[in-house]
Amino acid sequence: xxxxxxxxxxxxxxxxxxxxxxxxxxxxxxxxxxxxxxxxxxxxxxxxxxxxxxxxxxxxxxxxxxxxxxxxxxxxxxxxxxxxxxxxxxxxxxxxxxxxxxxxxxxxxxxxxxxxxxxxxxxxxxxxxxxxxxxxxxxxxxxxxxxxxxxxxxxxxxxxxxxxxxxxxxxxxxxxxxxxxxxxxxxxxxxxxxxxxxxxxxxxxxxxxxxxxxxxxxxxxxxxxxxxxxxxxxxxxxxxxxxxxxxxxxxxxxxxxxxxxxxxxxxxxxxxxxxxxxxxxxxxxxxxxxxxxxxxxxxxxxxxxxxxxxxxxxxxxxxxxxxxxxxxxxxxxxxxxxxxxxxxxxxxxxxxxxxxxxxxxxxxxxxxxxxxxxxxxxxxxxxxxxxxxxxxxxxxxxxxxxxxxxxxxxxxxxxxxxxxxxxxxxxxxxxxxxxxxxxxxxxxxxxxxxxxxxxxxxxxxxxxxxxxxxxxxxxxxxxxxxxxxxxxx
Amino acid sequence: xxxxxxxxxxxxxxxxxxxxxxxxxxxxxxxxxxxxxxxxxxxxxxxxxxxxxxxxxxxxxxxxxxxxxxxxxxxxxxxxxxxxxxxxxxxxxxxxxxxxxxxxxxxxxxxxxxxxxxxxxxxxxxxxxxxxxxxxxxxxxxxxxxxxxxxxxxxxxxxxxxxxxxxxxxxxxxxxxxxxxxxxxxxxxxxxxxxxxxxxxxxxxxxxxxxxxxxxxxxxxxxxxxxxxxxxxxxxxxxxxxxxxxxxxxxxxxxxxxxxxxxxxxxxxxxxxxxxxxxxxxxxxxxxxxxxxxxxxxxxxxxxxxxxxxxxx
Numbered sequence: 001x002x003x004x005x006x007x008x009x010x011x012x013x014x015x016x017x018x019x020x021x022x023x024x025x026x027x028x029x030x031x032x033x034x035x036x037x038x039x040x041x042x043x044x045x046x047x048x049x050x051x052x053x054x055x056x057x058x059x060x061x062x063x064x065x066x067x068x069x070x071x072x073x074x075x076x077x078x079x080x081x082x083x084x085x086x087x088x089x090x091x092x093x094x095x096x097x098x099x100x101x102x103x104x105x106x107x108x109x110x111x112x113x114x115x116x117x118x119x120x121x122x123x124x125x126x127x128x129x130x131x132x133x134x135x136x137x138x139x140x141x142x143x144x145x146x147x148x149x150x151x152x153x154x155x156x157x158x159x160x161x162x163x164x165x166x167x168x169x170x171x172x173x174x175x176x177x178x179x180x181x182x183x184x185x186x187x188x189x190x191x192x193x194x195x196x197x198x199x200x201x202x203x204x205x206x207x208x209x210x211x212x213x214x215x216x217x218x219x220x221x222x223x224x225x226x227x228x229x230x231x232x233x234x235x236x237x238x239x240x241x242x243x244x245x246x247x248x249x250x251x252x253x254x255x256x257x258x259x260x261x262x263x264x265x266x267x268x269x270x271x272x273x274x275x276x277x278x279x280x281x282x283x284x285x286x287x288x289x290x291x292x293x294x295x296x297x298x299x300x301x302x303x304x305x306x307x308x309x310x311x312x313x314x315x316x317x318x319x320x321x322x323x324x325x326x327x328x329x330x331x332x333x334x335x336x337x338x339x340x341x342x343x344x345x346x347x348x349x350x351x352x353x354x355x356x357x358x359x360x361x362x363x364x365x366x367x368x369x370x371x372x373x374x375x376x377x378x379x380x381x382x383x384x385x386x387x388x389x390x391x392x393x394x395x396x397x398x399x400x401x402x403x404x405x406x407x408x409x410x411x412x413x414x415x416x417x418x419x420x421x422x423x424x425x426x427x428x429x430x431x432x433x434x435x436x437x438x439x440x441x442x443x444x445x446x447x448x449x450x451x452x453x454x455x456x457x458x459x460x461x462x463x464x465x466x467x468x469x470x471x472x473x474x475x476x477x478x479x480x481x482x483x484x485x486x487x488x489x
Numbered sequence: 490x491x492x493x494x495x496x497x498x499x500x501x502x503x504x505x506x507x508x509x510x511x512x513x514x515x516x517x518x519x520x521x522x523x524x525x526x527x528x529x530x531x532x533x534x535x536x537x538x539x540x541x542x543x544x545x546x547x548x549x550x551x552x553x554x555x556x557x558x559x560x561x562x563x564x565x566x567x568x569x570x571x572x573x574x575x576x577x578x579x580x581x582x583x584x585x586x587x588x589x590x591x592x593x594x595x596x597x598x599x600x601x602x603x604x605x606x607x608x609x610x611x612x613x614x615x616x617x618x619x620x621x622x623x624x625x626x627x628x629x630x631x632x633x634x635x636x637x638x639x640x641x642x643x644x645x646x647x648x649x650x651x652x653x654x655x656x657x658x659x660x661x662x663x664x665x666x667x668x669x670x671x672x673x674x675x676x677x678x679x680x681x682x683x684x685x686x687x688x689x690x691x692x693x694x695x696x697x698x699x700x701x702x703x704x705x706x707x708x709x710x711x712x713x714x715x716x717x718x719x720x721x722x723x724x725x726x727x728x729x730x731x732x733x734x735x736x737x738x739x740x741x742x743x744x745x746x747x748x749x750x751x752x753x754x755x756x757x758x759x760x761x762x763x764x765x766x767x768x769x770x771x772x773x774x775x776x777x778x779x780x781x782x783x784x785x786x787x788x789x790x791x792x793x794x795x796x797x798x799x800x801x802x
Contacts, residue, residue: 018692020696022696023696026529026531029529030525030529033524033525033528033529034501034521034524034525040517041501041517041521044517044518044521045521045525047518048518048521048522048525048533048699048700048701049525049699049700051700052534052692052695052696052698052700053689053695053700054702057702273689290570291576291578306586307582310578310579310582
């Protein structure tokens with residue numbers, strides 16, 4: 001029972017459903033309470049304990065069906081696997097026995113537990129009934145195939161899978177290897193040899209047997225393939241996904257293929273959620289609802305210290321005010337995309353953030369994000385602002401005219417740009433004003449530090465007026481920089 | 490929670506039936522959730538769109554188990570002083586003033602500050618004792634001798650600090666009050682937390698709860714619910730009504746009508762003696778179902794189409 005549960009929960013975790021050990025224990029308790037009789041009841045009950053949001057619920061339901069579908073076909077008593085609690089446990093005892101005894105391939109069919117044993121008896125009865133004249137196969141696998149008892153075959157497949165530990169499958173390229181090994185484990189070699197021997201003989205009955213066995217063997221091969229495929233889907237599919245995600249975090253944003261953009265957006269959201277939960281409790285510690293003794297005494301000094309009026313403590317929420325200015329021209333636009341996406345995913349902890357984009361004219365896009373979905377807003381921004389030639393002169397002049405008055409000591413201004421200004425002078429004087437007026441000024445440059453001030457880049461003229469300068473071109477960079485921002489605000 | 494009759498929660502089916510008798514028609518998963526909550530002693534976090542009967546579930550459970558329902562509405566800025574306990578500051582101040590003279594008597598004859606303080610100490614913390622403690626819903630629920638049903642409504646509206654504060658209560662059914670010590674539940678309450686998903690709740694909180702999502706009901710279930718809530722309604726009209734509401738839920742509206750709105754509408758139609766839904770009646774009573782003018786403007790031009798869909802004659 002525990003083993004099956006552990007496997008199931010492992011599968012869910014692989015699919016990104018976060019399940020803690022405590023929840024696993026709860027699930028076991030719930031399963032005990034509900035019993036294993038009713039599959040739908042169990043499915044609902046475990047769902048309550050294991051999946052804690054809409055998306056996880058869907059994943060859970062899908063994989064519950066997948067996972068226990070397998071249990072049904074692989075169990076000796078077919079669809080009764082979940083209908084009958086004892087049966088499930090029995091099956092597991094068997095499987096644990098099996099995995100411990102690392103027996104020979106030749107023993108497969110005879111040691112496949114009660115179900116297998118019985119079926120073999122049946123098989124002999126049947127074959128003797130069906131055709132007394134027919135020759136029966138001599139190899140164990142051959143006997144099993146001849147009997148064509150689906151339950152016994154399924155059991156043997158499951159057992160061979162366990163012995164070869166198919167659940168450790170990592171890559172889809174391993175699928176044929178595992179299928180091959182499982183076939184061998186089930187005694188394919190012996191069968192092949194038998195087939196050769198049968199082919200060599202001249203008797204019609206034996207050749208007929210060979211043909212029948214061949215087709216059964218092909219069928220079995222197909223079944224094994226399906227089994228491995230299923231195990232791959234259950235255990236390994238998510239691993240590739242994880243691998244891709246970790247790589248995507250590190251790779252340069254400018255180099256990411258459009259194909260992965262969608263996935264990146266998800267990653268940004270994940271990172272934003274992590275940051276939000278890390279920093280959401282940062283408030284200036286003044287408790288509300290408790291008597292503020294100092295203030296109360298002060299307020300009542302006029303009444304000779306008789307306490308008429310009470311004064312209460314209050315909480316001040318300290319949330320940084322952030323202005324993000326993004327250059328959306330050329331190569332910077334890709335990074336800008338993610339910065340905007342990131343900042344707006346952080347709404348929970350940065351509710352007062354404002355965003356501006358420019359190539360030459362600067363425009364505020366805060367409302368756009370409020371009204372539309374993130375992706376739609378981004379698409380609109382890119383189509384509306386991105387196709388102009390860069391002019392920091394014009395952009396900064398716009399900023400100074402419209403927004404500079406709102407910048408105060410509590411504001412953090414983040415500029416994302418490569419400072420490539422098509423040989424204009426760059427109006428660093430405005431940037432100096434911003435620097436003096438704002439609490440902090442961050443400049444993020446997607447180019448590597450070596451290429452700053454080369455060509456038409458005028459990073460040097462802005463450099464004195466920045467509290468911090470960062471090279472920022474991967475999701476990891478973004479996360480680190482914004483994390484620092486939240487920590488120090 | 491001490492359940493006086495263990496057979497009341499013998500199985501999810503028993504619960505389902507009992508709730509049905511009390512006019513709360515619930516799906517299998519709801520019954521399973523309540524059953525597990527009673528046996529595993531775990532809080533249930535109920536999520537779902539507004540008006541699907543999240544709060545009602547707590548009420549009907551309390552009624553069925555004959556336990557007091559203690560309700561706490563969450564809002565932004567809710568803190569432990571409002572939720573757990575508070576000292577009766579006014580009473581404390583008043584008493585110190587009244588007892589000023591008494592204090593003089595007690596202190597008489599004491600030599601030096603040390604001795605005075607010593608004497609004061611011997612009286613213990615009079616002003617921070619039970620008499621001056623104002624209990625709030627959470628503490629009340631813990632102190633209920635036979636257990637209670639605690640409903641923490643709209644937890645998503647509260648601050649994250651408060652959510653963190655709830656963790657101790659939800660996992661161990663105890664809270665710490667610095668002046669008094671740890672208060673442990675006399676009998677563990679059954680806790681329902683409801684959320685409309687205005688913000689994502691913390692993983693720590695979710696981990697401690699059973700998570701129940703109540704979606705809009707299927708047509709058949711909603712039909713059943715309305716039948717039990719508005720028993721006088723004609724069956725065919727009810728079918729029409731449920732179909733109509735389901736059509737509305739498919740549309741992109743600001744706020745789609747929930748069960749509570751369908752019930753209100755059913756009551757209204759009954760009151761108006763409507764025996765069959767037609768376009769005129771729907772147009773006149775649409776404001777009962779849709780709470781935004783924008784939504785009404787979206788639906789009105791589509792009315793004829795929807796009506797032909799639900800009356801395919």
